[in-house]
Amino acid sequence: DSGVTQTPKHLITATGQRVTLRCSPRSGDLSVYWYQQSLDQGLQFLIQYYNGEERAKGNILERFSAQQFPDLHSELNLSSLELGDSALYFCASSESPGPGETQYFGPGTRLLVL
Amino acid sequence: GENVEQHPSTLSVQEGDSAVIKCTYSDSASNYFPWYKQELGKGPQLIIDIRSNVGEKKDQRIAVTLNKTAKHFSLHITETQPEDSAVYFCAATRNNNNDMRFGAGTRLTVKP
Numbered sequence: 001d002s003g004v005t006q007t008p009k010h011l012i013t014a015t016g017q018r019v020t021l022r023c024s025p026r027s028g029d030l031s032v033y034w035y036q037q038s039l040d041q042g043l044q045f046l047i048q049y050y051n052g053e054e055r056a057k058g059n060i061l062e063r064f065s066a067q068q069f070p071d072l073h074s075e076l077n078l079s080s081l082e083l084g085d086s087a088l089y090f091c092a093s094s095e096s097p098g099p100g101e102t103q104y105f106g107p108g109t110r111l112l113v114l
Numbered sequence: 115g116e117n118v119e120q121h122p123s124t125l126s127v128q129e130g131d132s133a134v135i136k137c138t139y140s141d142s143a144s145n146y147f148p149w150y151k152q153e154l155g156k157g158p159q160l161i162i163d164i165r166s167n168v169g170e171k172k173d174q175r176i177a178v179t180l181n182k183t184a185k186h187f188s189l190h191i192t193e194t195q196p197e198d199s200a201v202y203f204c205a206a207t208r209n210n211n212n213d214m215r216f217g218a219g220t221r222l223t224v225k226p
Contacts, residue, residue, distance in 0.1 A: 004157075043158070043219075044216075045212070056213060057213075090157050097212070098207075099208065100146035102148070102163065105157030105158045106157050107157050108157050
């Protein structure tokens, strides 16, 4: 158990809909990262927050957004969902903003868009 | 940007044998190289990492080697056990960039 929690574990929704994924980092970690894992694209970095501020951006679509709240939990919002957004979404956390910081991954949220 | 290639995509070994997974990277400025193990239904778990100022690092049955000149790094697992069966990912990132790039993964199967 990494200490990172993610909810929900599974999510089934329809195209065009909007969903919110939630992540709580390990106790003491200030930085949160979001990743998407799909069969065709592999594991891809989406975005990073550190102490409430956006720190780095990867291959995140404009339809996706994220934020980190004062209690350090983070939410990833996915809107206008398409079939291709079906994937595993992982949150990871680290103590410092990095780079090169050890990242601890949560168990993931499996999103299925029908 | 950084491009990480990982080989082989699948690897099957007999229990007790060694397993080697290799990765190459394209960005010579990359300086942090972690390896993750992902079991079915779980998130990736860091098993070992290496920084560019070190050529080799060991942790019990696991070792990682880095060749900066050739821009490749490898994971070595000795005395493999069935519980080592999982998907292994290499990754690379550099000091001024949090965009960690992952290899495509290697599915390791250890047969008892």
